Amino acid sequence: MSGTPPSGSVEALRAEALAAVEAATTAEAVEALRSAWLGRSGRLQDVLRGIGALPPEQRGPVGKAANEAKGAVEAAIDVRLAALRSAHEGALADREWVDPTMPLAAVAPAAAPAATGRGLGLVHPVSGMRRELEDICLSMGLEVLDGPWVEDEWHNFEALNIPRDHPARDSHDTTWLEDGNLLRTHTSPVQIRTMATRKPPIRAVAVGRVFRHEALDASHENTFHQLEGIFVDRDVHVGHLVSTLRTLLGEVFRRDVEVRLRPSFFPFTEPSFELDVRCLVCGGTGCAVCKRTGWVELLGCGLIHPNVLRAGGIDPATWSGFAFGLGVDRLTMMRHGIEDIRHFAAGDLRFLRQFAGGLVG
Ligand code: FA5
Numbered sequence: 113m114s115g116t117p118p119s120g121s122v123e124a125l126r127a128e129a130l131a132a133v134e135a136a137t138t139a140e141a142v143e144a145l146r147s148a149w150l151g152r153s154g155r156l157q158d159v160l161r162g163i164g165a166l167p168p169e170q171r172g173p174v175g176k177a178a179n180e181a182k183g184a185v186e187a188a189i190d191v192r193l194a195a196l197r198s199a200h201e202g203a204l205a206d207r208e209w210v211d212p213t214m215p216l217a218a219v220a221p222a223a224a225p226a227a228t229g230r231g232l233g234l235v236h237p238v239s240g241m242r243r244e245l246e247d248i249c250l251s252m253g254l255e256v257l258d259g260p261w262v263e264d265e266w267h268n269f270e271a272l273n274i275p276r277d278h279p280a281r282d283s284h285d286t287t288w289l290e291d292g293n294l295l296r297t298h299t300s301p302v303q304i305r306t307m308a309t310r311k312p313p314i315r316a317v318a319v320g321r322v323f324r325h326e327a328l329d330a331s332h333e334n335t336f337h338q339l340e341g342i343f344v345d346r347d348v349h350v351g352h353l354v355s356t357l358r359t360l361l362g363e364v365f366r367r368d369v370e371v372r373l374r375p376s377f378f379p380f381t382e383p384s385f386e387l388d389v390r391c392l393v394c395g396g397t398g399c400a401v402c403k404r405t406g407w408v409e410l411l412g413c414g415l416i417h418p419n420v421l422r423a424g425g426i427d428p429a430t431w432s433g434f435a436f437g438l439g440v441d442r443l444t445m446m447r448h449g450i451e452d453i454r455h456f457a458a459g460d461l462r463f464l465r466q467f468a469g470g471l472v473g
Contacts, residue, residue, distance in 0.1 A: 122159055122174060126181035129156070133188045139196050146189050156182050237467040238337055238456055241444040242319050245339055248363045252356075254341075255316040259302035261323070262293050267301035271423035272380040280379050285325040295323035299340035300380060303416070303435055306342055307424025312431045314344040319440060330400035330452045331408065337440035344416070344426060344433035350383070353413055353434040357387060364443065370396075372407065381414025381435060392446040401451055408446060411438035 129149045136142045149156050159178040163171050235243070246256050274280050284297035302318040310316075319339045326334055341360075343352065354373070361371065370390035378384040389410050391402035398404035413436035418428035441453050448467070450456075455463050 122156075122177040122181055125155060125159070126177075126184060129181070129185045130188050133185065133192050136192060137196075139193055139200075142189055142192050142196065146186075149185050150182060150189075156185065234464055234468060236456070236464065237448060237450075238441055238444050240467065241440055241447065242337065242339075245319060245360075245364070245440065245443075246317075248360060249317045249339075249341075251363075252359060253315065255314075257302060257306060257316050257318040259296070259299065259305055259318050259320060261296055261321060262289065263296040263301050264293050267304050268294060268296050268298075271304040271420065272300055273417050273419045273423075274379045278379060280377075287323050287325050297324050298322050298437055299338040300435070300437055302340050303342045303380070303420065304424050307344065307421070307426050312344040312426060312433075313346075314342060314433070316343075317341045328454060330454070331403070331442060331445075333441060333453050333457065335457065336442075336453070339436075339438040339440055341413075341436045341438070342416075342433065343435070344421070344431050346431060348415065348432040348434055350415065350434070353415070353436070356434075357411070357413065357436065361389075364447065369446075371410075376412060376414075378412055378414055380417050380420045381412075382417045384412065384414035387411045387413065387436075389446055393449050393451050399451065401445065401453075408442060409439075410442055410446070411436050413437070 129145070132145050132149075133142060136145060148154055151157065156178055160175065160182075163175050163178075166174060249256055268286075269275070269278075269281060269284075286297050287295040289295070299318055299320055299322060302320075306314060306316050306318075317339055319337060321335060322338050323335055326332060328334060341356070343356070361369070369392065372388050373385045374388065376384045376386040387410050388407040390396045391399060391406055391408050393399050393401045393408075394406075396402075396406040398406055402408050413434065416433040416435050421428040421431060421433065441456060444450065444456075445453060
């Protein structure tokens, strides 16, 4: 091929290509240069294709120079593209930057005074209850902790004195994951995680989502929330448990509500109790929420079983404790007189707007 240049001219081509890449101001223009210089019929590719037509002594140097030029142009294209992308993203970030701490009135003056909730986010009633519970617990001097939704069998069951084949597992219709883990069926695994990472005395709570694959009705969801309480100290007894629950529920309801404590069974507490509240949806006369009994089960509780303390690395000869697990959705229902737990996840804005008191902002 007669047009094939000697290696000196390849250097000139290389310089021309590099200058063009450097001058390109958009990613599209750079891509066009890639095809014009390096593509199948690109100018540097042409040089390589024409090497066979050169005098033998020129083939080596021209081939070498052309390959080096290709490599250099390719590298320059990558560098230029990265620089253009980063400049583009920087400009985008500058343009779309949001200050989440800016007062609402400054962002949307028209919407600010509106208690309608239009154009604004609403706090979900269960989230509002959760925040309130956390505030109350902090004011009671308790640490507020968290735990993972995806748990292993040991934390969710075995460490809580619920071995495989224990009948108590039946009441926790469990969602198992392919890797052998599970979606936690209660917040009690946080007890074990807390004991394993802290030394007594421990006074802590953890609120969060739990999952049970069970039949739904007015007071049963398959995704709901619990508040776990865990206290470990010397000489803890049922009186400590009762007075803590009394203080907590007194702060939540701020009025006289009738509660009752029933003996119950949990493998991880001994003795165990359940606490019911007089149904605040029907006032105790009987409805779907209380299943016509006039009472709604709000929480399970008891003194922590010695096996559980041991599993958490705590010596039951020195330390004792109590724990409770409270249904946050049911508490929210009692608080607002909500007659069906399924409203919470139904996503009906007409229902949610009734709680517009909890506006975000
Ligand atoms: C437990 O989950 C125990 N881990 C509680 C516990 C903790 C006992 C620490 C002792 C010591 P239970 O399955 O009963 O227990 O659930 C506790 C509370 O969660 C119930 O009282 C109820 O308020 C709520 N709850 C249970 N199942 C559902 C459901 N399907 N939908 C909504 N709330 C529920």
